[in-house]
Amino acid sequence: MIRTINFAFIALTGFVCLGLYRVAEEARVAQVDLRQARAAIVQEQDALAVLGAEWARVTQPARIQALSQKHLPLTDRAQVELSSLTQLPQKAPVAPESNIATVKAVVPDANTSKPKPAAAQPDEATFAVVNTGT
Numbered sequence: 001m002i003r004t005i006n007f008a009f010i011a012l013t014g015f016v017c018l019g020l021y022r023v024a025e026e027a028r029v030a031q032v033d034l035r036q037a038r039a040a041i042v043q044e045q046d047a048l049a050v051l052g053a054e055w056a057r058v059t060q061p062a063r064i065q066a067l068s069q070k071h072l073p074l075t076d077r078a079q080v081e082l083s084s085l086t087q088l089p090q091k092a093p094v095a096p097e098s099n100i101a102t103v104k105a106v107v108p109d110a111n112t113s114k115p116k117p118a119a120a121q122p123d124e125a126t127f128a129v130v131n132t133g134t
Helices: 002-058 061-071 097-101 124-132
Strands: none
16 A cells, blocks of 8 residues: 555656646746847847938938939929919810710610511611611
8 A cells, every 4th residue: 555655656746847847848948939039129129220310311301402402393483373263274175075965876665676587688777776776
């Protein structure tokens, strides 16, 4: 009986040691991951600081003014102010309005048109009116 109890306690001690080793190893791996994450955060903060300094240099008003004078054809003279839509220049028409305004559409009535027998050849005018409505 005592041998059985001793064997059970030794087995239990072994399982506890294995569990403790597993927890310690997971803690060590987590610590390495944490160090890597902190190093990556520091690198990103350094990159953000560099980008912030670059942005401050690029967005200086004097630099933007010099670039706009160099590359854009802008002048300081006053432009014409439009106070109403009637002062806008007239737009050239795309197509003559007289042709568009006088167009009439002819739609054939489906009830009155009778299909012709297949043997008969319809003339072109009848075919156009029946099929296209013109």
